[in-house]
Amino acid sequence: MVNANSNGFTLFFAVVACVVSGVLLSLASLGLKETQQLNIKVDKQKSVLQAAGLYQTGDSKDKITGWFEGDNPTVKAFLIETESGELHDAIAVEDYLKKPKNYSGISVIYECNKAGEESYILPIVGKGLWGKMYGYLALAKDGNNILGIRFYDHKETPGLGAKITEASFENQFKTGKKLLIEKDGDWVERFQGIQVLKGSKVESKPEAEQAYLIDGISGATITSVGVQGILEDYIRNTYGEFLKKRKS
């Protein structure tokens, strides 16, 4: 047997170990890419439905994609120009979704039209404690009433920050919360509405304020503040103009 501790063998072993590991990983990555991407796509679609409250636990892949397919799908994606809030139809939605980073100033929005009731599902993303949190926020047609929220990808601490995907946190967004404070039929100031509080305090606040407050997660302050930051950022910067137009 060769001397396992000679310099030559050490170098040889290092090269072999790297090559074997590299080849294995590249093969797995290449071979499984398509299946993985399909899974990710379906999972995103599922999250859109979850935010909008259309998903029931255990729904099959076909049922999920079914909402998005056909000539006149229930859930349809379209593009808007961030600055003006106008529709943007020069680019196909499919092209945009493949590489959203190539198109600055444009955002995708999902419109859901179920039984005559319109709602909008807006992609949101922002910083949590350990990494980015990706999700969807569903709003009613008026662009102010929140229908639901769903984070589909995050790196928050299990048992603490990861509770943003649990029913106890998500359900709060389904109880008639609003983005903005309305006064005399007008918005007082844009996007000072919703706040994510530290701990369970909403119930102790005056009733008039409760529609704009969400209980944060104990032990996960940075995640909670992150969610609030995402809402503020996206509603002020990305979707602000679009939502303003829904109001009138």
Next chain:
Amino acid sequence: MSFSKSKEGQVLSNPLVQVNPIMVQTLGVCSALAVTAELKPSLVMSLSLTAVLTCSNVIISLIRNFIPNKIRIIVFMIVISTLVALADQVLKAYVFEVSKQLSVFVGLIITNCIVMGRAEAFATTNTPKMALLDGLGNGAGYSLVLCVCGAFREVLGAGTIWGAKLPGIDSMYAAGYVNNGLMVLAPGAFFLIGLFIWVSNTLYRSSK
């Protein structure tokens, strides 16, 4: 000679308490603090770590005679991280839901010092069969501490178990009981694990 007295039995059962990876070897404490705020993530972490530990132990034991001494640690690292990354890729393709559950654990498993520690301390000098048993045993010992710790922290810190409210907890809240906020945070796990070490030392090593 019964199984429990045989060498194999010892390798499998000793890490449960006597040489528990967390309580005695103090390996893997970092992940024990990170994921034990609730029972469910504790169990997920326990199962995945046991699987990775057993596989890496066996693989490293199989190639133990070829690993050059000078680069052994980095070779362990390659084996472990390749294993975890591969498993992650396969899960992503075929059981996407499970992979989403595990995504936050992947990094914690690769850097878990139990895997590295057992590779260095046991797998390099023992046969694949013994390495397998050692992996299972240490995995079980780790799981035991993690799940007990997770259960304690969830009950005391959040008033729930496996995500469900404890029976009668609402009447206790009404009577003025409050959840122990410390238990939700990492220092709570420090205290608990410290207590576990105390108890296990008292029970098993008092004669020393």
